[in-house]
Amino acid sequence: METNAPRRIESAFVWMIAPAAILFTILLTIPLLTGFFYTFTNYQGYGDWRFVGLQNYINLFGDDVIWGSYGFTLLYAVSATILINIFSLAIALLLNSKMHAQTFFRGVFFLPYILPVLIVAYIFQYLFTNNLPAIGTALGWDWLSTSLLANESTAWMVIVFVGVWQAIAFNTIIYLAGLQTVPEEVYEAAAIDGVTRWQRFTKMTFPLIMPFFTINMVLSFKNSLGVFDQVVALTNGGPGTATQSISFLIFRNGFQGGEYAYQTANGIVYFILVLAISFAQLRFLAGREDV
Numbered sequence: 154m155e156t157n158a159p160r161r162i163e164s165a166f167v168w169m170i171a172p173a174a175i176l177f178t179i180l181l182t183i184p185l186l187t188g189f190f191y192t193f194t195n196y197q198g199y200g201d202w203r204f205v206g207l208q209n210y211i212n213l214f215g216d217d218v219i220w221g222s223y224g225f226t227l228l229y230a231v232s233a234t235i236l237i238n239i240f241s242l243a244i245a246l247l248l249n250s251k252m253h254a255q256t257f258f259r260g261v262f263f264l265p266y267i268l269p270v271l272i273v274a275y276i277f278q279y280l281f282t283n284n285l286p287a288i289g290t291a292l293g294w295d296w297l298s299t300s301l302l303a304n305e306s307t308a309w310m311v312i313v314f315v316g317v318w319q320a321i322a323f324n325t326i327i328y329l330a331g332l333q334t335v336p337e338e339v340y341e342a343a344a345i346d347g348v349t350r351w352q353r354f355t356k357m358t359f360p361l362i363m364p365f366f367t368i369n370m371v372l373s374f375k376n377s378l379g380v381f382d383q384v385v386a387l388t389n390g391g392p393g394t395a396t397q398s399i400s401f402l403i404f405r406n407g408f409q410g411g412e413y414a415y416q417t418a419n420g421i422v423y424f425i426l427v428l429a430i431s432f433a434q435l436r437f438l439a440g441r442e443d444v
Contacts, residue, residue, distance in 0.1 A: 320376065
């Protein structure tokens, strides 16, 4: 006889899950709720505080510095995401082809990803500040005679360049994994039918690896929205406030500028924005998989 009584959960399962649940609550849930509570106060990170209601959230929408940081972050994220996926897909196609020393080149292209971000960024900072201006001066190129990082119109491009250079490796691995799932029989049939390489890619390869493209687009855009290390090492938010990302602004003004509650409110808005964009992007690209 069947019964609708709930099944009893084995105590062993509870004891296995309990440590992880406790750590998650202590290290993530409690700090998150505490920070959310402080967004309704004027807390500076130290000393006394008082309730200010929604004032921090209201002030965010009238703050030009905040708007500037969101503008730079979105510009970086869109540019980096497009470039990362174009280059990583092209490299994956190359590495998946029949070529000599294939394993060696796969390791070489993955090397940038395992290097520490800050160290790589500091190296590029030195190159763009010292070496390239010296080369520009020697060649008589005025646009390259001074550091590109000191120019508001070019500094963001350097940050995009460094971010893309290091992020391509991870996305390339995902695309390679996708290309390995494409049956060889598909290409053999295409060769018999006289299909060109471009047609083979657009009509066969790309539709078959569309789920991997979706993953890469969502991950690369989400990671690009959190750009921080490159900004710290290359420009420190400058010139002026031209390259202040949201993460950098929250860290600097929240922990060093006495704006703990204000920047925590900024962080909440930022979190909701990232979540909404990632969800919309996932829904849109997942829908394209069925087309």
